[in-house]
Amino acid sequence: MSVVVKQSRAVAINPTRSCAPIGAMLANYGIHGAITINHGSQGCATYPRHQMARHFREPVEVASTSLTEKTTVYGGKGNLLAALKNIWERFHPTMIMVCSTCLSETIGDDIPGVIDEFQENHPEITIPILSVKTPSYIGNHTTGFDNFLREIANNLPDRKKKKGETNGKINIIPGWVNPGDIRELKHIVREMGLHGLWLTDYSETLDGGYYEPRLHFARGGTTVEELRSSAKSLATVALQRLVGGEAAHIYERRYGVPAHVLTMPIGLANTDAFVETLTEITDHTIPEALQVERARLLDALVDTHMFTTGLRVGLFGDPDLLEGLVGLVSEMGMTPAYVLTAGENGPWGERMVELTQELGVESEIILKGDLHELHKRIKAKPVDLIIGHSKGKFIADAEQIPLIRMGFPVEDRFGYHRRSVVGYNGAIALVDEITNVVFERKASSVVSNTLVELGVEGPTSSPIILSNGNGNGKH
Ligand code: SF4
Incomplete structure (x- = not known):
């Protein structure tokens, strides 16, 4: 049976x-023409920019109130008022989001109060100015993203709507994903003949093209006008429970927009749940194009199961990503032996126990965990594969175990922000990648679907056949 443990160190x-703050900044990048002001020291803006630029390979612009020793003692109100004025005069953004930091939260700056004062003194500036609480000692990057979505849901939608009035769209909250994932989700929604209103959409703003002259604001992103109309949508579908799930419920409570909160659509069953939810909201049927993609994924799972069944995997990262991945690796016949996340969300841990029981796999769910903890466990009882972001490379190198890079940040590989792991197509790509890594680890060569085990001579001598194309393991 699966167990939940909490790291005590x-x-x-x-x-x-x-x-x-990285989470709030990333989400804000999905709104066309929006600018972030990071209310803290310069390092609190530089570190997130550095992390995001290395992952997305795009310049990331964030304003800072540059708090110093003096403002730390006497308060940063003056700096924030000046920053709001400067940003408006120099950029004329469509929206400003002010996120707090460990520093500004600790000294107790009243950011919403400062914004109110600024708006009273500048009635000519009518753009939305949001305040998002993002102290890193309460939560992490996913909390920042989720807090931003809650603020959007509470403050931006236009509450004036006539009975039965709709914009004909579905609010879709992808959660913390990559630009490539948003494009794949858009593909699914488009194939269903539906119109999504994306909260938010950084598929172009953080993975755009090269344009000359340089654009004032990056192309793409959801517009403020679209966000204002989101109270009139047919429904809200949140594709991560902890990043956007509560925002979906706010839409339901405040504006009567029905909420559907799902597991991240990684793998067959989770993608099916997303597609079926879209058919429940509307009377649209599943188009042939998606049925073909689904059949192709099923075929890939059948073709590869003899190579992956029974392997042990160590997974780490954000809870929603892990929940989706546990579904896929179980569909591939693998055991998610260790599932480690940095958060302390007890109900999430319990849900993972239920999920793994339903899937018939046994896992150790580690809350408040770090990679030292994962390394200790892998040393004691090894795994065949690690799935997580780039910081897992130290374990992978030390133990000579392959690392499938996924999550945030992936800073030691190129183009990972462009690929997709969601939807049927994302799952096919992942199944291929995982299986190929297994081939590399287990075999010195692959001949006609036959693995020749490492450490023995090549196929010209007497190969040890691990499995063949019929899955019966015979010569
Ligand atoms: S963890 Fe806190 S102090 Fe460090 S960069 Fe982030 S907000 Fe600033």
């Missing part, structure tokens, strides 16, 4: 998490 060694 107070200090984190090689943590898996990033800082909370």
Whole structure:
């Protein structure tokens, strides 16, 4: 049976998490023409920019109130008022989001109060100015993203709507994903003949093209006008429970927009749940194009199961990503032996126990965990594969175990932000990648679907056949 354990060590060694403002900044990048002001020291803006630029390979612009020793003692109100004025005068953004930091939260700056004062003194500036709480000692990067979505849901939608009035769209909250994932989700929604209203959409703003002259604001992103109309949508579908799930419920409570909160659509069953939810909301049927993609995924699972069944996997990262991945690796016949996340969400741990029981696999779910903890376990009882972001490379190198890079940040590989792991197509690509890594680890060569085990001579001598194309393991 699966168990939930909580790391007891107070200090984190090689943590898996990033800082909370990054989440709010990333989500804000999905709104066309929006600018972030990071209310803290310059380092609190530089570190997130550095992390995001290395992952997305795009310049990331964030304003900072540059708090110093003096403002830390006497308060940062003056700096924030000046920053709001400067940003408006220099950029004329469509929206400003002010996120707090460990520093501004600790000194107790009243950011919403400062914004109110600024708006009273500048009635000519009518763009939305949001305040998002992102102290990194409460939560992590996913918390920052989720807090941003809650603020959007509470403050931006236009409450004036006539009975039965709709914009004909479905609010879709992808959660913390990559630009490539958003494009794949858009593909599914488009194939269903539906129109999505994306909260938010950084598929172009953080993975755009090269344009000359340089654009004032990056192309793409959801517009403020679209967000205002989101109270009139047919439904809200949140594709991650902890990043956007509560925002979906806010839409339901405040504006009467029905909420559907799902597991991240990684793998067959989770993608089926997303597609079926879209058919429940509307009377649209599943188009042939998606049925073909689904059949192709099923075929890939059948073709590869003899190579992956029974393998042990160590997974780490964000809870929603892990929940989706546990579904896929179980569909591939693998055991998610260790599932480690930095958060302390007890109900999530319990849900993972239920999920793994339903899937018939046994896992150790580790909360408040760091990579030192995962390494200790892997040393004691090894795994065949690790799935997680780039910081897992130290375990992978030390133990000579392949690492499938996924999550945030992936900074030591190129183009990972462009690929997709969601939907049927994302799952096919992952199944291929995982199986190929297994081939590399287990075999010195692959001949006609036959693995020749490492450490023995090549196929010209007497190969040890691990499995063949018929899956019966015979010569
Ligand atoms: S002090 Fe807090 S908000 Fe600033 S960079 Fe560090 S973790 Fe992030």
